[in-house]
Amino acid sequence: MEQKEFKVGGRGAWGVFTVLTLLYLINRADLAIINVALQPIKIAFNLTDAQAGMIPSMATLGIALLTIPASIFGDRWARRKVVMIMGLIWSVFTFATGIITNLWQMLTVRFMVGAGEAGYATTGISWLSGSFEKQRRAMIIALFWVGGMLGQVVGLIFGGLLVANYGWQSPFYVFAVPGIILAIIAFFLPDFKTLRREGEAMLSKEFFKDLGGLFKVKSYWLIIISTSFYYFCLFAWPAWMPSLFMRAFNMPVQQAGMLYGVTIFALLVGGPLGGFLADRFNKRSRNGRPYYMIIARAIEFLLTGAALLFLDVSFGLFYAAVMLTTMMAGMVAPQYMTITTDVTPVRLRASAIGMNNFIAQVTGATLGSLLVGVISDAAGGGARGIQIGLAWLLIASLLSLATLFILPRFYPKDCAGIGDEVLVKE
Numbered sequence: 001m002e003q004k005e006f007k008v009g010g011r012g013a014w015g016v017f018t019v020l021t022l023l024y025l026i027n028r029a030d031l032a033i034i035n036v037a038l039q040p041i042k043i044a045f046n047l048t049d050a051q052a053g054m055i056p057s058m059a060t061l062g063i064a065l066l067t068i069p070a071s072i073f074g075d076r077w078a079r080r081k082v083v084m085i086m087g088l089i090w091s092v093f094t095f096a097t098g099i100i101t102n103l104w105q106m107l108t109v110r111f112m113v114g115a116g117e118a119g120y121a122t123t124g125i126s127w128l129s130g131s132f133e134k135q136r137r138a139m140i141i142a143l144f145w146v147g148g149m150l151g152q153v154v155g156l157i158f159g160g161l162l163v164a165n166y167g168w169q170s171p172f173y174v175f176a177v178p179g180i181i182l183a184i185i186a187f188f189l190p191d192f193k194t195l196r197r198e199g200e201a202m203l204s205k206e207f208f209k210d211l212g213g214l215f216k217v218k219s220y221w222l223i224i225i226s227t228s229f230y231y232f233c234l235f236a237w238p239a240w241m242p243s244l245f246m247r248a249f250n251m252p253v254q255q256a257g258m259l260y261g262v263t264i265f266a267l268l269v270g271g272p273l274g275g276f277l278a279d280r281f282n283k284r285s286r287n288g289r290p291y292y293m294i295i296a297r298a299i300e301f302l303l304t305g306a307a308l309l310f311l312d313v314s315f316g317l318f319y320a321a322v323m324l325t326t327m328m329a330g331m332v333a334p335q336y337m338t339i340t341t342d343v344t345p346v347r348l349r350a351s352a353i354g355m356n357n358f359i360a361q362v363t364g365a366t367l368g369s370l371l372v373g374v375i376s377d378a379a380g381g382g383a384r385g386i387q388i389g390l391a392w393l394l395i396a397s398l399l400s401l402a403t404l405f406i407l408p409r410f411y412p413k414d415c416a417g418i419g420d421e422v423l424v425k426e
Contacts, residue, residue, distance in 0.1 A: 012131070012189075013131040013132050013190075015190070016131050016189050017131070017140060017143070020124045020186070021147035022147070022182055023179065023182045024120070024124060024144060025147045025148065025150055025151035025154060026091075026151060026175060026178055026179045027117050027121075027151060027179075028148040029151040029152065029155030029175055030094050030113065030117075030155065030172075030175055031117075032152045033156075033172065034055060034110070035056060036155075036156055036159045036160045036163055036171075037163050037168040037171065038052055039052075040163060040168035041055065041168055044168065045102065045103055055106055055107065056110070058107045058108075059113050059114035061111060061114060062111040062112065062113065062115040062118060063115075064114075064361060064362075066115050067357060067358050068351070070082075070354070071350040071353065072350070074122060074126060074350035075348060075349065078191055079126065079192075080186055080189050080191040082119075082123055083124065083127070084183045086117065086118075086119065086123070087120075087183025087186060088183045090113050090114075090116030091116075091180045092176070093109050093110075093113045093116060094179065095173060097172040098168075098169035098172035099169070122349075122353040123350045125141055125337055125350070126346070126350035128144060130346050131192070135282065135283065136279055137338055137341065137342075138275045138276075138278035138282065138335060139272065139275035139278075140275070141335075141337055141338045142271040142274055142278075142335070142338075143271065143272055145337070146268050146330070149267045152264060153264050155171075155175070159171040192346075207347075210348060211348060214352055217343055217414050218410040219410045219414040220414070222403055222410070223340055223343075224356050224360065226401075226403040226404050226407075227357075227359075228359060228400075229399045229400035229403065230332075230364065230396075230397065231363070231365040232364040232365075232397070233393050233396060233397045234364075234368075235364070236369045236372050236390065236393055237390070238260070240369065240372050240390065241260050241322065242256040242260045243256075244311070244383060244386045245260060248311055249315055260322075266324070266326040266327035267326055267329065267330035270326070270329065271334060274296065274331030275334065275338075277292060277296075286411075286412040289338065289342065290408045292335070293332065293339070294407075297332055297397075297401045297404060299328055300325060300328035300329065301398065301401055303321055303324050304394060305391075307322050307325055308387055308390055308391050308394075311383070336356070339411070340352055340356055342411075343414040343418060344418065345418055368396070371392070371393065372386065372390055372393065373389065375389035375392050376388065
């Protein structure tokens with residue numbers, strides 16, 4: 001069949017962006033809904049806290065185990081087909097969450113929700129990176145990421161309203177339907193076919209050899225190291241902040257949860273702002289994105305330290321610093337994925353982001369929250385214990401920043417050989 005070059009940008013690209021971002025919103029909303037429905041589920045199924053705690057963990061387990069293989073399929077098969085299948089799987093099992101009748105069914109269903117969501121973000125970013133010009137890539141990826149963060153807010157707010165008024169099953173029915181519709185629409189979106197060598201099979205030795213070759217790209221290694229250290233703080237911060245509010249200022253759990261939930265809106269501001277600035281830096285210098293990341297991460301590091309110091313001064317100063325720190329996280333986190341797309345070819349991007357996320361999640365995200373708890377116990381607990389635990393994590397944050405200072409030495413060279421060559425069937 002005759003082939004022609006894929007048209008980058010235009011209405012088709014914005015259609016891809018709209019559908020993928022709405023799907024990501026639904027994706028993240030589902031993960032948040034289970035949190036507000038957990039207590040009613042515990043009561044309905046007569047569960048212990050340990051049993052109830054297994055429920056949200058099963059989706060996380062599904063995502064963790066399948067992110068890399070799902071991302072590989074996102075690179076090697078038609079993205080529109082992969083996204084449709086992923087969306088249908090997690091949406092159908094989201095719906096099934098509302099109709100199951102015991103714990104083991106619940107655990108199975110939630111694992112399958114995670115299995116469906118594994119690889120979606122990486123495949124979506126790969127698709128978007130090839131659909132838009134490189135000059136606006138940071139903004140597009142940041143807006144896509146913000147869609148996921150907005151999904152958490154939507155899931156918590158509207159999921160809570162539905163649970164309160166119509167029972168714990170209702171939000172799973174409501175949020176499954178748009179997921180199914182958007183997944184079907186995704187199948188008809190303009191997609192590109194990544195260039196392959198002549199005669200190369202979908203899962204070939206050549207592909208896995210190229211995949212292993214990513215670890216010879218110095219910029220890719222540096223991004224993995226920096227992301228891993230960064231995730232120590234990025235995930236420990238929200239995990240312990242509500243508890244810090246309660247211990248330091250004697251807040252009831254509802255108030256602490258609400259006040260920290262409000263900080264999510266700072267992410268929604270930081271994401272687009274960071275994407276805009278990163279793209280502006282990129283236009284002015286070959287090392288624009290690394291320079292932007294160094295500046296943004298340095299500001300975030302200082303604000304994090306200030307927040308921990310202000311805890312002993314006043315709640316107002318402390319909360320303002322927490323808001324600004326959260327905004328800076330929105331300005332930083334998506335750009336790790338943007339730089340990953342800059343130094344990896346189209347045919348490997350979903351897999352490259354998937355491997356980066358997997359390594360960073362297993363190391364930084366998993367260990368960071370645990371270390372805060374261990375240090376807090378050793379320091380005597382209470383607000384002071386959490387404060388000290390989070391302060392120690394600033395070492396990991398500083399190592400993440402230090403790694404970025406090395407990146408400009410290799411980034412221009414690693415970007416130079418990377419093109420966005422794709423084809424689309426006529």
